[in-house]
Amino acid sequence: MxxxxxxxxxxxxxxxxxxxxxxxxxxTIEALRAAGMKRITVFSPVPSHDLEHALHAGESPIxxxxxxxxxxxxxxxxxxxxxxxxxxxxxxxxxxxxSLPAFVIIAFELTxxxxxxxxxxxxxxxxxxxxxxxxxVYDPSFSSDRFGVYxxxxxxxxxxxRDIMHNNGAAEIREQVQEVKVGDL
Amino acid sequence: MATVIRSETHPDIGSYRDVNRDVLxxxxxxxxxxxxxxxxxxxxxxxxxxAWLVQVVFGIGMSGLMNPVGWGVYITxxxxxxxxxxxxxxxxxxxxxxxxxxxxxxxxxxxxxxVFAVMTAGLFPIIHLGRPWIFYYLLPxxxxxxxxxxxxxxxxxxxxxxxxxxxxxxxxxVLGMIPDLAAARDTTTVTWRKxxxxxxxxxxxxxxxxxxxxxxxxxxxxxxxxxxVLSVHSVVSWDFAMSIVPGWHATIFAPxxxxxxxxxxxxxxxxxxxxxxxxxxxxxxxxxxxxxxMAKMVLVSSMVVFYAYLTEFFMAWYSFEPxxxxxxxxxxxxxxxxxxxxxxxxxxxIPMMLWWPSIRRNIPALFVISVFINIGMWFERFVxxxxxxxHEYEPWQWRAYQPSLVEMLxxxxxxxxxxxxxxxxxxxxxxxxxxxxxxxxxAPRRARVVQGGAQSHGRIGPAEDGV
Numbered sequence: 001m002x003x004x005x006x007x008x009x010x011x012x013x014x015x016x017x018x019x020x021x022x023x024x025x026x027x028t029i030e031a032l033r034a035a036g037m038k039r040i041t042v043f044s045p046v047p048s049h050d051l052e053h054a055l056h057a058g059e060s061p062i063x064x065x066x067x068x069x070x071x072x073x074x075x076x077x078x079x080x081x082x083x084x085x086x087x088x089x090x091x092x093x094x095x096x097x098x099s100l101p102a103f104v105i106i107a108f109e110l111t112x113x114x115x116x117x118x119x120x121x122x123x124x125x126x127x128x129x130x131x132x133x134x135x136x137v138y139d140p141s142f143s144s145d146r147f148g149v150y151x152x153x154x155x156x157x158x159x160x161x162r163d164i165m166h167n168n169g170a171a172e173i174r175e176q177v178q179e180v181k182v183g184d185l
Numbered sequence: 186m187a188t189v190i191r192s193e194t195h196p197d198i199g200s201y202r203d204v205n206r207d208v209l210x211x212x213x214x215x216x217x218x219x220x221x222x223x224x225x226x227x228x229x230x231x232x233x234x235x236a237w238l239v240q241v242v243f244g245i246g247m248s249g250l251m252n253p254v255g256w257g258v259y260i261t262x263x264x265x266x267x268x269x270x271x272x273x274x275x276x277x278x279x280x281x282x283x284x285x286x287x288x289x290x291x292x293x294x295x296x297x298x299x300v301f302a303v304m305t306a307g308l309f310p311i312i313h314l315g316r317p318w319i320f321y322y323l324l325p326x327x328x329x330x331x332x333x334x335x336x337x338x339x340x341x342x343x344x345x346x347x348x349x350x351x352x353x354x355x356x357x358x359v360l361g362m363i364p365d366l367a368a369a370r371d372t373t374t375v376t377w378r379k380x381x382x383x384x385x386x387x388x389x390x391x392x393x394x395x396x397x398x399x400x401x402x403x404x405x406x407x408x409x410x411x412x413x414v415l416s417v418h419s420v421v422s423w424d425f426a427m428s429i430v431p432g433w434h435a436t437i438f439a440p441x442x443x444x445x446x447x448x449x450x451x452x453x454x455x456x457x458x459x460x461x462x463x464x465x466x467x468x469x470x471x472x473x474x475x476x477x478x479m480a481k482m483v484l485v486s487s488m489v490v491f492y493a494y495l496t497e498f499f500m501a502w503y504s505f506e507p508x509x510x511x512x513x514x515x516x517x518x519x520x521x522x523x524x525x526x527x528x529x530x531x532x533x534x535i536p537m538m539l540w541w542p543s544i545r546r547n548i549p550a551l552f553v554i555s556v557f558i559n560i561g562m563w564f565e566r567f568v569x570x571x572x573x574x575x576h577e578y579e580p581w582q583w584r585a586y587q588p589s590l591v592e593m594l595x596x597x598x599x600x601x602x603x604x605x606x607x608x609x610x611x612x613x614x615x616x617x618x619x620x621x622x623x624x625x626x627x628a629p630r631r632a633r634v635v636q637g638g639a640q641s642h643g644r645i646g647p648a649e650d651g652v
Contacts (some may be wrong), residue, residue: 105420
């Protein structure tokens with residue numbers, strides 16, 4: 001999505017605005033988008049409707065992972081129980097070899113199990129976790145109470161970005177964003 | 186710059202920063218009291234482990250189990266711990282979907298409790314086996330004899346249900362902690378903590394993109410965990426209800442067990458949260474409002490459970506079935522009358538005190554009531570399991586059961602096992618969900634924009650889906 005920072009080999013670093021108020025950050029995003037800058041990374045200590053709305057982010061594709069995982073689990077549950085019962089066809093309690101009502105429980109549990117695990121896989125794939133590479137920008141206060149808007153301005157627009165951030169109430173504007181590594185925070 | 190608006194749910198918490206300070210300060214070296222408690226749990230656990238060793242070496246005859254009572258306190262304690270495990274998922278998933286905004290403070294504790302309770306429960310079917318070293322026969326794995334498990338057996342359903350529940354609740358627990366562990370990573374200065382939190386936070390930075398996927402993943406996990414929590418105790422109840430033992434063979438068992446599980450689990454949450462609140466001085470986070478809400482749920486589930494007890498007795502009388510009637514009469518006045526009356530008193534009568542709002546908000550009273558409920562719910566499972574087996578159809582096979590010392594020590598050890606994990610958790614991980622709690626606090630805004638007053642959004646839930 002538009003919010004992902006590209007790992008630049010040129011080591012060109014962008015501008016980071018740090019905010020105390022969520023609406024200030026949201027206004028900055030709107031203004032930057034209006035100025036034609038779409039690749040914006042936003043940091044927040046909480047999920048925020050204001051920020052999500054300002055970014056015009058689309059629907060997360062995770063629901064597809066959940067659906068596919070769940071259906072795979074159901075098929076696996078039925079398939080496993082049926083195949084294993086046929087592989088050693090022993091009549092127990094006078095019930096048919098393929099006792100579907102009993103197998104529903106196995107299929108149900110595997111639906112949940114596979115659905116949950118593939119949801120987690122979907123999160124990790126879509127949110128690009130775990131991050132073990134260089135983290136280009138970050139500030140420890142983003143996990144406490146501050147919001148961050150990071151953008152790499154196109155050539156010649158550096159001062160415009162600074163003005164937008166300043167006018168929308170950035171508490172701090174950092175030009176030379178420090179590179180931070182996971183674990184060195 | 187930013188205005189401060191007080192939250193209606195947590196009026197004593199000022200800002201986002203306060204939450205980080207109050208919760209993350211607990212991730213530090215504990216005092217001597219903590220180590221004394223931990224040492225006690227380790228000693229008791231060692232005694233329980235020793236008792237199990239005795240049983241493994243000398244055989245299952247070291248327990249009091251004998252025909253016809255083949256399921257004794259091991260299975261009782263198994264069902265008890267699985268039941269305890271239900272409140273965590275109820276609070277983290279079901280109340281999330283219902284958008285109950287009081288869940289934020291307690292949900293981390295409840296979820297940890299769930300994971301540790303299911304870890305404890307999972308020991309008992311294995312302890313209960315005559316040859317525990319071949320427990321893996323339960324799993325469908327390819328083997329030389331091409332033998333597969335019997336998928337028509339409720340005991341096998343149980344294997345699938347419990348292992349799925351343990352996996353999903355542990356996943357939910359670890360996943361929900363990611364943003365909080367990132368916050369812990371950013372503040373801690375202790376080397377081993379830094380390393381641990383860095384690994385477990387998976388490089389979380391709190392970008393809008395991460396949050397967008399995280400909230401959706403959380404929603405779908407909650408949607409999957411909700412039917413799971415209902416199914417697990419239903420499957421446990423079918424271990425009993427699918428057989429034709431009088432006292433077990435009843436269609437009410439699944440809802441009855443699920444209600445009982447929620448009842449006992451909520452009581453255990455209260456039992457755990459009250460000392461935590463006191464010891465860690467988190468009064469601003471666990472307010473009387475939270476206890477009031479939990480106590481109301483305890484009261485409702487108590488009435489559902491008590492209704493199920495009465496239904497069972499009524500159906501036994503109404504059936505004109507001598508076996509069924511005999512079991513229920515023996516429960517009331519037979520060998521185990523005391524267990525039945527403990528169950529009825531603790532689960533049906535004592536919780537009725539919660540009708541009074543002053544008791545619901547009285548923390549010491551609530552603690553005492555919740556402990557009584559825990560005791561009552563253990564005895565409920567004892568009554569269901571033991572009295573039914575001890576009093577089947579044929580009088581010549583009736584026989585009373587008495588737990589042996591080995592059994593009782595193993596049960597005691599299981600409590601130590603649970604509390605050991607819980608104690609380790611309280612000082613290793615954030616016991617209050619930092620990021621989720623901030624969601625019910627008003628977001629910091631610029632002074633000029635105070636539209637909408639103190640309203641804040643909960644985590645993006647189903648009603649606001651598709652923003």
